[in-house]
Amino acid sequence: MNVDPATAPALSPEVTARWQARFRAPRVSLPDWAEExxxxxxxxxxxxxxxxxxxxDRETDAHRQVTDRPNGTLFSTLSPDGSTIWWFADTDGDEFGVWMTQPFEGGEDAVxxxxxxxxxxxxxEVGRSLxxxxxxxxxxxxLWLAPRGQEPRVVYRHPDPxxxxxxxxxxxxxxxxxxxxGDPRYPALRVLRTADTTEDAPAVVAEKWDGDGRALHALEFGPLAGDRRLLxxxxxxxxxxxxxxxVAAGTETEIVLDLPGDVTAGWYPDGSALLVGHDHAARTELYRYDLASGALERLETPPGVxxxxTARPDGTVELAWSNSELPPVVRRADGPVVLSVPxxxxxxxxxxxxxxxxGPGGDVHALLVRPAGPGPFATAFLVHGGPEAADDDSYRARRAAYVDAGYAVVHVNYRGSxxxxxxxxxxxxxxxxxxxxEDIGAVYDALVAEGVVDPARAILTGxxxxxxLTLLGLGTQPERWAAGIAEVPVADYLAAYEDEMEGLRAYDRALFGGSPEEVRDVYVRSSPITYVDAVAAPVLVVAGANDPRCPIRQIDNYLGRLEELGKPHEVYRFDAGHGSLVIEETIRQVEAALGFALRHVTP
Known part of the structure; x- marks a missing residue:
């Protein structure tokens, strides 16, 4: 059946207003700035x-809305001189489209x-001359090059990403x-000379690959004139x-930092130092690394994410920060707020x-939020996507909405995170x-034993x-879950592979060990539709009509099997892609999920 959020069990007006206010409060991203x-x-x-x-414009403090589209606009950048805004125009959230330009001061959009x-x-990459x-x-x-005043040309073409x-x-x-x-998870790097490189005769300056299982990511070139240092x-x-x-000298210098987690970095504008981000155990730290002395100086920011x-030309550092209690803010590292909206x-x-x-593969890191009162609690396991992502100590309106409704919430940074x-x-x-x-199950068992999770009232959702993982878990661990809420999921992996974007097919081939034609049994073993007969809990599926990542046909295949088997299920469909950039639509989806949870698992 199709679910109507308006028919969901009602929370109190105060609770509803509180969780919806977290979504409706306006947010801003960290500002990007033009180099020149x-x-x-x-x-x-x-x-x-x-x-x-x-x-x-920071000189006049004038703000101007650049794009205005029914399903929103996610990607944009500035030309180095700040004269032109580039933004990506897709259709109804399907991620397929073209780059558009608009003058910084405003005016007509153009392809x-x-x-x-x-x-x-x-x-x-928007340069000064190309x-x-x-x-x-x-x-x-x-990959195309478009030099100013010349015909654009393809400089690279390949079946793989x-x-x-x-x-x-x-x-x-x-x-x-x-x-x-053959494996897009571990990319290699190639440096091309732009003046004379072509598809048939690439002007290769340098190459670097660390081999199977070791990725290389080009972050950015040094900011100085003639700089050939690539971070x-x-x-x-x-x-x-x-x-x-x-890349000119053919030398490299590893930057070995005594930090336990993963690091990434960007340049300070004078090229003398790096702004280093250190992610460890679901939290972030920032450092300034001086290239001449090797000194590592921690920038004081509150615990969180x-x-x-970005390091500005005047040496100040601006950042977008939040933690699980406090909402996002764009501020300087030394405290003052940089940007906010009414x-x-x-x-x-x-x-x-x-x-x-x-866990079976080592210790699993989980994050827990408990509502007021004694346990054990009705609990929502909110598992992240990706899989190459992680849950962290940041502000999450969806997490807080479940807690407002009376549920404990558990995040699991399973293997793959x-x-x-x-x-x-x-x-x-x-x-x-x-x-x-397996890792989610290990955390479930541990929190049941601790008296936090009520094993009869556990929801799996993501x-x-x-x-x-939600649909697969409902079929392979039916004894654990009282309900499942799967949003824009992979439900039938064989059909998903046929319909998804080519970049994801390449990722799947690497992850599964080949295509479905080569290792069909591996796809079948990991496909939720394989286990649909064993699903015992009621299921809500939220699906985007224009989703290129988890396409609608394979979701309909799974829903059709639930219907044939008489399994209790509901579906909420929305007219966008892999999620929505429209706040009221997001609220409707959360409302549908909370209503479904309240009907089937009482907190």
Whole structure:
């Protein structure tokens, strides 16, 4: 049956107002700034009720909405001189579209490079004299160069995923990442000379690949004139670390930091230091690393999560920060708020507790939020997507909504999650889904034994890969779950592979060990529809009509099987893609999920 949020069991008006206020409170992203005009900034915000792009002139403090589309706009960037805004136009959230341009001061939108047809985006580098555009289609990857005053040309084409990654300040060198070796999870890097490179005769300056199981990520070239230092992320010692590759000299310098977690970084504008982000155990720290002395200085920020940070030309550091209790804020590292928009502050949320639970592959990190009163509690296991992602100590309106409704909430950073080393991230290879559910089951059992989770009132829920794990868990662990809520899930893996974007098919081939034609049994073993007969709990499925990642046909296949078997289920459909950028639509989806949970699992 189709679910109508308006018919859901009602929470009190006060509770409903509180959880919805967290979604409706306007948010802003960390502003991006033009290299040669740092007063010209670009940010995204949902102040209109839809996520759109906004221009901000810091000299005049003038703010202007750049895009205005029914399903929102997620991607944008500025030209180095700040004169032009580039933004990506897809159709109804399907992620397939073209880059558009608009003058910073406002004016007509125009297709940026007409010769580059619609596609899924695969990187964009806007230089001073040329633009590099990456695109992905069912035929594979194409990378284009569009020099000013010349015909655009394809400089790279391959069936496997590739992307545009970094451009030198003088536009002479372009770095691309590719997976010609067959595994897009571990890309290699290639440096091309832009002046004379072509598809048939690539002008290759340098190459770097660390081999199977070791990814390289080009972060950015040094900011100085003629700078050939490329900041690169590597994982030679089993976690994300840094090196500087001088592509002209052919030398590299590893930056070895005495920090336990993963690190990433960006340049300070004078090129003398790096702004280092350190992610460990669901929290972020920021550091300044001086390249000459090797000194590492911690920047004082409150405990929590940094979603982005940038060093400005005046040496100040700006960042987007939140923790599980306090809502996001764009501020300087030394305290002052940098950017906010009119509107009420969202209500505070709830602190998370850490749990480390022995699991079959090692200790599993989980985060727990408990409502007031004694346990055991009706509990919602909110599992993250990705799978290469992680839950953390950041502000989450959805998490808080479940707690407001009376549920405990558990997040599990299962094997496959990032932030716990390369071996942990890659442990699900060849057995996706079932591996993660072992870790979720271990946390479930530990919290039942602790008296936190009521085993008769446990809900499994998540979106995207988390939705996939939800449906797979309902079929393979039916004794554990009293209800399941799967949002934009993979439900029938064979059909999903046929319909999803090519970049995801390549990822699946690497994850499963081949295509369905080559290792069909592996896909069948990890597909939720294989176990649909065993599903005992009621199921809610939330599905996007235009989703290119978890397409609608394979979800309908699963729903059809539930219908044939007479299994209790509901479906909520929305007219967008892999989620929604429209705040009221997101609220309707959360309302449907909470209503379903309250009907079937009483807190």
């Amino acid at each position: 005009a740092p007063h010209r900034n670009l940010y995204s915000s949902d102040v209109s009720g839809v996520v759109e792009q906004y221009a901000w 940026a490079v007409a010769e580059v047809g619609p596609a899924y985006p695969a990187g964009l 633009v590099a555009i990456g695109r992905s289609t069912d035929d594979g990857s194409e 590739a992307s545009v990654d970094a451009l030198t300040r003088d536009d002479e060198l372009l770095v691309i990442s590719h997976s010609e070796h 690169v992320g590597h994982e030679r010692r089993g976690r994300e670390e840094l090196l500087i590759w001088d 940094v979603r982005g940070a 509107g009420a502050e969202p209500p505070a949320a709830y602190p998370v507790e850490d749990r480390w639970v022995p 990032t932030g716990y080393g390369s071996a942990w991230r890659d442990a699900l290879t060849g057995r996706p889904g079932l591996t993660e559910l 979106g995207s890969w988390g939705g996939f």
